[in-house]
Amino acid sequence: MSHQTTVPSRRRRARAAAVAVPLALLVGLTACTDDPESTSAGESGTTEPAADACRPEELPEPIDPEEAAEADVDGTTVTLATHDSFAVSDGIFDTFTEETGVEVEVVSAGDAGTMVSQAILTAGDPVADVMFGIDTTFLCRGTEAGLFVPYRPAALDEVAEEHQIAVDDLATPIDVGDVCLNYSKTAFPDEADAPQSLDDLTDPAFADAFVTENPETSSPGLAFLLATIAEYGADGWEGWWADVRENGVEVTSGWEEAYNDSFGAGSGERSIVTSYASSPVADVVYSDPPRDEPAIGVVAESCFRQVELAGVLRGTEHPEAAALLVDFLLSPTFQEDIPLTMFVEPVHPDAELPEEYVAHRTVIEDRLTLTPAEIEAGRDEWTERWTEIVLR
């Protein structure tokens, strides 16, 4: 299925009702046939997917950073589209408005998947000027659908290469987060008894202890599925999940039910959960009653790296002001606000991390990861297979 989207003409829209009625009649007359259950939207990943797969059909003219810096943008308003986990300190954009004269409005439309789908629907005629929060798992889908205009902020030169995962500078990395297994310190007071790796989850010692999220409906759930694919490869991951199912895994639709209900934030029925590397930090910052030590630990060997990016949306009426906002998202002011509002790490090496964050974070040495192109090529097939193995 190609994701080429065009703005429908008025005449075609007027036909919408005319299309719907006969179709409705047909629907009533059809019988069931044996069709394959799946509708894989992408090509199956038989060949090694290259980054080319993520390129749009036509690459728009890049925005020149120097021109953007000198443009007269005073008095314009840029709109930032983001997902519903976006959080910043009150008044964070005031600094930006003082420096540039550009006002910022924020709109959101649900989770990251919803945000990207909505942007694809309105590609070329966007609701906003800049998008923040498209991540490793959706990046390729967004760039291929022609959501963005290339732009390379000057500050990007200082950011580690490994975070620069977008083709043709179509999006700029802003922060990184890790999806990891968390365990309850109440259940495993001695760190040596806690699970040490993905392998441990198939061990009968951890029977009925693990709860994870459905990759079809949850972002950490998908990231964790990708972690197991990165770890065990195309041949091994299915067997691992079958073993984990044997071992009594519980699956929920979303992070909230898994972490707060089954895992009970560290005191529930289940003692191992798919969450984030930063969960212990939030556990202390928002603890009740206050405490100094997190009640949960992180399995450092199980982490999947997700980069969150920002991009200037194609079709924006204020490309220069939008580019300046992307610059601001990479600036120390914004980068240093990220850790304790969204509990992810800024990509800029000069951004100073807050004390509480440094004190309770788990440093991840080796993380699992896949490229956006690999994810895009395999994702739908993988989630279908996962559903068959774990839920059926």
Added chain:
Amino acid sequence: MTTVRRRLLWALVAVGPVAFLAVFFAYPVATILERGLTEGSALDVVRRRSTGRLVTFTVAQAAASAALSLVVGLPAAWAVARVDLPGRRLVRALLVVPFVLPTLVVGAALQATFERVGVDGSDGFHLERTVAAVLLAHMVLNVAVVVRVVGSHWALLDPRTEEAARVLGASRLRVLREVTLPRLGPAIWSAAGIVFLFCFTSFGVILTVGGPGRPTVETEIWRYATQRTDLATATALALLQMLVVVALVATVGVAERRAAAGAVVRNPVPPRPLATARLRLAVAAALAPAALLVVVPVGVLVERSLAVGDGYGVGHFRALATDGDTGLSVAPLEAVRTSLTYAVAATLIAVVVGGLAAVVVAHAGRVSSRAVDVALMVPLGTSAVTLGFGLLIALDAPPLDLRSSAAIVPIAQALVGLPFVVRSLVPALRAVDPRTREAATVLGASPWRARWEVDVPLVARTLLVGAAFAFAVSLGEFGATSFLARPDAPTVPTAMFRLLGQPGAALRGQAMALGVVLAALTVASVLVIERLRPRDALGW
């Protein structure tokens, strides 16, 4: 007045609601459906075997939920309608709370309850993430619908028919089976239809309580549209869903009209005093299941909002007013203000549009009135994703570029509140004695003036009932709002969702406290309804 002129006048009245529905519902939804249909073959999706299973499960769980809600709701409806309970109003108001709380919250409260009810051990009794849990949650949410719709009719049934049957020697059970229930037919059908509709398109309950193994049409539309970017499949399912909804609304309409309505008295029968021990026992037995279903989750919610650290206190409520580090860009209490503002705006829209629509339904020709009635119910049975995406790609050009305007939220909420306004008003409008109006006309009033002077005062209070309901529903609306609300101006439900979406006990406590605030606002608005309620009001 000639028929042509009359028709023209009716057409003028109908223009308002028809235009509103056309611009903010039909056009956006048709736009998104057309986009989906051009991307792939809807027929392929419909013919998939898995689609058949999906629709079957969705319909079956909705039908079972509606049946169970009736089983629990009917005895309670009898108790609040026929017996002079102390605190009747409060009971009625409390029963409505779960109905307007965001399903997310009810789901979380139920989940906590299940965990306490479930027996540990693999062979124990586990409710978590089973079909039974979904049905139970749907009963909790919808028992109020049955109690209100059926109860208001029951209060107006002339009891002499039952008395005559008893005198002639029929047993109580036989009277119930052969006299009372048939006379309540239209109300029962109407309640069952509404409950079915809500359960057929339920989203939050299916995901949170039902878990990942039991998708319904609604959750699959959301998944294909947002997680898969597979608009073709999402659209085909959305079309299928709307077909079922239209068929259902039409069928229920027919059944409602076929069911012979019992003779309704002009003034409600005075409720029986709670005099005998036997009656007390009967009332207790009738109310217990419904009360249990509602009190337990609401009780768990209150308990969790007060659980501070190792003890209990009001710390979480205090924290709502502070602009602390909550991950929200505003103090949570700001969300209450935002919600109230949106709800007032949504209610005004629903009252104006719904008022005009009700006049049309009550007085216009049969065909057009039925069409309007069905048209108003369809938005209730349309997935929030379909409408949300439709609004985004349809309303993208001046004068209607509302995509990033805050006005879009109350408009979407008004669509949900509309049926409640119309369903409250229509029976009242039909009950207005035309002779009063004729007398006014004879005395020289123009037809419109006669309506204004006669109908409006009679109907005004009923309108307030519908308005208060629309208000309560807007307060708790989550589906469409989550698509359209801004992160810097969250409503109470979206703020709760945000707070629950992060680790940390303090945030969870604050979310629960916000839930209690929302529940309190709901009870307050429903108590207002009860105060205003005309003694002979039908409908809600």
